Amino acid sequence: MKKYVHILALLGAALTLTACGNLKNSDLANNAKTSSNSKAKTYQTTDTGRNGYTVLLKDGHYITSPISGLTATDNDNSVDTRELERGLVQISKDVYSTNSNVFQEGQYISAAMANDWLGRKSKANPLGLNPEEGTKKNYNPYYLEEILEQDYLAGSGSNYHINGMSIGLAMNSVDYYQKTKDGAEYQDTISRSEQKAAGQKAAEQIIARLRQRKALKNVPITVGLFSKSAKDSLVGGTYFLSGTAAANSSKITKWKSISAQTEVLPTVGNKKAINSSDASSFNSFKASIQDYFPNISGVTATLRYENGKLSQENISITTQFYGYEQVQSFTRLVLSTAKKYLPDNVPVEIKIGSVNDIQALVAKETADSSYQVHIYGGE
Incomplete structure (x- = not known):
């Protein structure tokens, strides 16, 4: 074993x-x-x-x-x-x-x-x-x-x-x-x-x-x-x-x-998303932050569904910048963009990091809670 x-x-x-x-x-x-x-x-x-x-x-x-x-x-x-x-x-x-x-x-x-x-x-x-x-x-x-x-x-x-x-x-x-x-x-x-x-x-x-x-x-x-x-x-x-x-x-x-399902967005090939509306919201979130900060290696999401309804969304963002102000500014952007595009009735966790470590976390633990932000090594 x-x-x-x-x-x-x-x-x-x-x-x-x-x-x-x-x-x-x-x-x-x-x-x-x-x-x-x-x-x-x-x-x-x-x-x-x-x-x-x-x-x-x-x-x-x-x-x-x-x-x-x-x-x-x-x-x-x-x-x-x-x-x-x-x-x-x-x-x-x-x-x-x-x-x-x-x-x-x-x-x-x-x-x-x-x-x-x-x-x-x-x-x-x-x-x-x-x-x-x-x-x-x-x-x-x-x-x-x-x-x-x-x-x-x-x-x-x-x-x-x-x-x-x-x-x-x-x-x-x-x-x-x-x-x-x-x-x-x-x-x-x-x-x-x-x-x-x-x-x-x-x-x-x-x-x-x-x-x-x-x-x-x-x-x-x-x-x-x-x-x-x-x-x-x-x-x-x-x-x-x-x-x-x-x-x-x-x-x-x-x-x-x-009844539970999970999926990763963006989907691969011609696979259809479990819920097109949730996929569209994520795509809008992804496009918005990539337009603002081009030095992003990847943005993916893992969505969990229970009885056909979205119950959790976890997003991972990999960056190519390390400066203190860049991380601060980008985290504030992620927070405002999440509020704009992501569902407000489920828990959401967004990890921001380089290839080597996590730089920031933006999350709300329950459907009705507010987003909390922590920048590692920052304020």
Whole structure:
């Protein structure tokens, strides 16, 4: 297995969970008991963002998951990472209230467990959730590529306890393999029906195994099935199915379809945009800033749609200038142009940067918030 470090994705997930990074001591810090044999831990939480989860910290530290970045193969596509995390948080909001639960990255599935589960099933690894390889003529693909765990805790004072868990299962849409060592690479396209069948089977097995843990016997466990994009795709994957096993149950009795799409603008070739009006707005924005500042290498946008409606627009602008006043002036132009052309009813994030680093960020985190501007190394 290979473990990837996704720093930008982690930052993106943090923005999703909370709009503010300020810490405040909870009652846990005052109520923590001490003993002669161990040092008492103190707990803090981040301030709650608008419609987001408060994040539980221990001794002032953000607790990361031991399985973050573990994958079954080297077929990983980094554009999937942020959406895998963000999408699972959004699914969880329908199950675990942001008012009565705090967020913590998963702590129950260990790296050793995840490595076994992501492997192929065999005599040596009976816990593998991917099928045996098969033969050269009848090759079985890797269906399950990655497992993500998120924990939702409830309580007060020193009595926070696990109240629910969400599991994201990233299912390959394309499996890449070699028939001989160092040989040619082949591709096996995996249909949505195959993803669904393999994902639901893996979900039930994982839930049954988690129920063996005493702390997890009586909590809901939510599972989201995520379709990974091809490794050369510029568009990230999306969740397509979710369901919850009630407390004391290892079965998900009802699965809910999720309608989500992503696209990159400008489109390539003759491909039509999902929404011509959104594409037209972006093109007007792009043309306006390129006319004003010709030294721009590229302007691209990633749009996310949920149930046919635009829910997020992220724009990346690559510049060829580095002067302080140039960056200041250009950022002000981007802000005014965004207000003029981009939709005002969805979150928007605009990153301005050179090839080597980010120079400025213009963003509004929610549909009804105002744009915020930060110039790196500036005012």
